[in-house]
Amino acid sequence: MAETAAAPKNVKFIITRQDEPETSPYTEEFELAYRPGMNVISALMEIQRNPVNAKGDNTVPVCWESNCLEEVCGACSMVINGKPRQACAALIDNLEQPVRIEPMKTFPVVRDLVIDRSRMFNALKRVKAWIPIDGTYDLGPGPRMPEKKRQWAYELSKCMTCGVCLEACPNVNEKTDFIGPAAISQVRLFNAHPTGEMNAEERLDALMEDGGIDGCGNSQNCVRACPKGIPLTTSIAEINKQTTKHMFKRWLGV
Amino acid sequence: MRGFYSRKIHSLLGVIPLGAFFLEHMLTNFAAVEGGASGFTDSVLWLNSLPLVFFLELFGIWLPLLYHGVYGLYIAYQSKPNLNRYNLERNWRYTLQRITGVVTFIFIVWHLWDTRVQVALGKVEHDQLGGVMHNIVTQPLLMTLYIVGIVAACFHFSNGLWSFLISWGITVGPRSQRVSSVLCLGIFVIVTFMFVLSLVTFRNDEFQTAAVAMQSLRSFI
Ligand code: HEM
Numbered sequence: 340m341a342e343t344a345a346a347p348k349n350v351k352f353i354i355t356r357q358d359e360p361e362t363s364p365y366t367e368e369f370e371l372a373y374r375p376g377m378n379v380i381s382a383l384m385e386i387q388r389n390p391v392n393a394k395g396d397n398t399v400p401v402c403w404e405s406n407c408l409e410e411v412c413g414a415c416s417m418v419i420n421g422k423p424r425q426a427c428a429a430l431i432d433n434l435e436q437p438v439r440i441e442p443m444k445t446f447p448v449v450r451d452l453v454i455d456r457s458r459m460f461n462a463l464k465r466v467k468a469w470i471p472i473d474g475t476y477d478l479g480p481g482p483r484m485p486e487k488k489r490q491w492a493y494e495l496s497k498c499m500t501c502g503v504c505l506e507a508c509p510n511v512n513e514k515t516d517f518i519g520p521a522a523i524s525q526v527r528l529f530n531a532h533p534t535g536e537m538n539a540e541e542r543l544d545a546l547m548e549d550g551g552i553d554g555c556g557n558s559q560n561c562v563r564a565c566p567k568g569i570p571l572t573t574s575i576a577e578i579n580k581q582t583t584k585h586m587f588k589r590w591l592g593v
Numbered sequence: 594m595r596g597f598y599s600r601k602i603h604s605l606l607g608v609i610p611l612g613a614f615f616l617e618h619m620l621t622n623f624a625a626v627e628g629g630a631s632g633f634t635d636s637v638l639w640l641n642s643l644p645l646v647f648f649l650e651l652f653g654i655w656l657p658l659l660y661h662g663v664y665g666l667y668i669a670y671q672s673k674p675n676l677n678r679y680n681l682e683r684n685w686r687y688t689l690q691r692i693t694g695v696v697t698f699i700f701i702v703w704h705l706w707d708t709r710v711q712v713a714l715g716k717v718e719h720d721q722l723g724g725v726m727h728n729i730v731t732q733p734l735l736m737t738l739y740i741v742g743i744v745a746a747c748f749h750f751s752n753g754l755w756s757f758l759i760s761w762g763i764t765v766g767p768r769s770q771r772v773s774s775v776l777c778l779g780i781f782v783i784v785t786f787m788f789v790l791s792l793v794t795f796r797n798d799e800f801q802t803a804a805v806a807m808q809s810l811r812s813f814i
C-alpha cells in the first residue's frame with residue numbers, strides 16, 4: 340500500500356469537576372480518539388456515551404449545559420485553556436493540548452461545568468431591560484427608529500447573556516457587587532429605542548444604585564472577550580455620560 | 594452614601610483638586626531647575642503667602658487626599674487582577690493604576706513626613722526645604738526610592754486622567770479613547786521628565802548651603 344493509515348491520534352482533556360455546589364473541585368483526565376471537526380461539546384458528548392477516564396476507570400459522566408450548538412444561546416460558556424468562551428464553538432483543531440476545561444467560577448458552580456447564571460438574569464430585571472408596552476388598550480405604532488441607529492443597536496441586541504464578559508472582568512468578584520458589562524450595555528440598547536427611551540431614567544436610576552455602573556474600573560477586558568463583538572466599553576462610557584447627566588439634572592431639579 | 598456618588602467624588606477629587614495640585618507642585622519644583630535654590634525658595638514662599646493658606650491646604654490637599662487615598666486603597670483591594678488570562682495593554686494599565694495608587698500612597702506619607710510634617714513640627718522652615726531635599730536625593734538609595742515614587746505618581750495621574758474622561762462620559766467611542774490614550778501618554782512623559790529633572794537638580798551643591806545652614810541650626814537647637 341502506498342499510503343500508511345494515519346496513526347490514530349488521541350486528544351487529551353483535563354476537566355475540573357465538582358460533584359455538588361459545596362464540595363471541593365478536583366480534576367479528571369480523559370483521552371478520546373481524534374475525529375475531524377470535533378469540538379469541546381462533541382467531546383463531552385463522547386465522554387457521556389462512554390464515561391471512562393484516562394486511567395481506564397469507569398467514572399460519572401461530566402455534566403455541562405448547551406442548547407443551540409451555534410454560539411447564539413450562551414448556555415455552554417466555560418473556561419477553555421484559560422479563556423472563558425462557548426464550548427460549542429471551540430474546535431479541537433484550534434486548541435492547544437491537553438485541553439483544560441473549567442467552569443466559569445465567577446458564577447456559583449452547580450455541578451462540574453454547569454454554572455448558575457441567575458445573577459445575569461436578575462441584573463436584566465433590575466435595570467428593566469425591556470420596553471413596557473402592555474396596557475389596557477392598543478397604543479398604536481410607536482415612533483420609528485432611524486436606520487443608522489438601528490444598525491448599531493442591532494449589534495447590542497446580539498447579547499446572549501453568556502457571562503463571558505463578567506468572567507473576564509477583574510471587578511466582578513466576591514469582593515464587589517458590580518452588575519457587570521452585559522446589563523449596562525442592555526440599558527444603552529433599551530434607552531436608545533424610541534419607545535424604550537420613555538423609561539430611560541428608570542434604567543439609569545437602577546444603575547446608580549449600589550453595585551451599579553460605578554463598579555467599572557476600565558480594564559476593558561470585556562470588549563475583547565465578548566464572543567459577539569459587542570462594543571461594551573462604548574456602552575459603558577455612554578451610560579457613564581447618561582448617568583452623569585441624569586445626576587446633574589436631578590440635583591438641579593430639571 | 595450610595596456607591597455611585599462616593600465613587601464620582603473619588604474620581605472628581607483625583608483631578609480637582611489633587612491633579613491640579615500635582616501640576617502646581619511640579620511647577621514649584623521646576624523653579625529649582627530654572628531659578629536654582631533661590632528660585633525654588635521664592636516659589637515655596639510665594640505659595641505659602643497665599644491668602645488663607647491653611648484652608649487652601651486643608652480643603653485643597655489634606656481632606657481630598659485622605660478621601661481619595663483611603664477610598665482608592667479600598668478600590669484596589671476589591672480588584673482581582675487577571676493579567677495572566679488577559680495580557681492586554683488596557684488591562685495592564687488598569688492593574689498599574691491600582692498598584693501605582695498603593696505605591697503613591699506610601700510615597701506620599703513618607704514624603705510628607707520628610708517635608709510638611711517637619712515644618713509643622715517646627716523643625717524645619719519653608720525656606721529650608723530645598724536643603725532637606727538635597728540631603729535626601731544625594732543618597733543613592735533614597736534617590737532611587739524617590740524616583741520610583743514619583744514615576745508611580747506620574748503614571749497614576751496621567752492614566753487617571755484617561756479613565757476620568759471615561760468615568761464622566763467625555764470620551765465615549767473607541768477612537769476618542771485611543772486619542773486620549775496618546776495624549777495621556779504624552780502628559781505622563783512630560784510630567785515625569787519635569788519632576789525627575791527637578792529631583793536631579795536638588796543634587797546640586799547650591800542646595801547644600803541651605804542644607805548646611807539647616808544642620809547648624811538643628812545642632813544649635
Ligand atoms: C494617596 C494615594 C492614592 C491612592 C491609593 C489612589 C488610588 C486610586 C485608584 C485605585 C484609582 C482607580 C479608580 C478607578 O479606576 O475606578 C484611582 C483613580 C484616580 N486617581 Fe488616585 N490614588 C491616590 C492618589 C492620587 C493622587 C495624588 C492623584 C492626583 C495626582 C490621583 C489621581 C487619580 C485620578 C485622576 C484617578 C482617575 C479617576 C477615575 O478614573 O474616575 N490619585 N486612584
Ligand code: SF4
Binds near residue numbers: 413565569
Ligand atoms: S455582552 Fe457579550 S460576553 Fe457579555 S454576556 Fe453578552 S454576549 Fe456574553
Ligand code: FES
Binds near residue numbers: 410411415427428
Ligand atoms: S450551545 Fe448555545 S452557545 Fe454553545
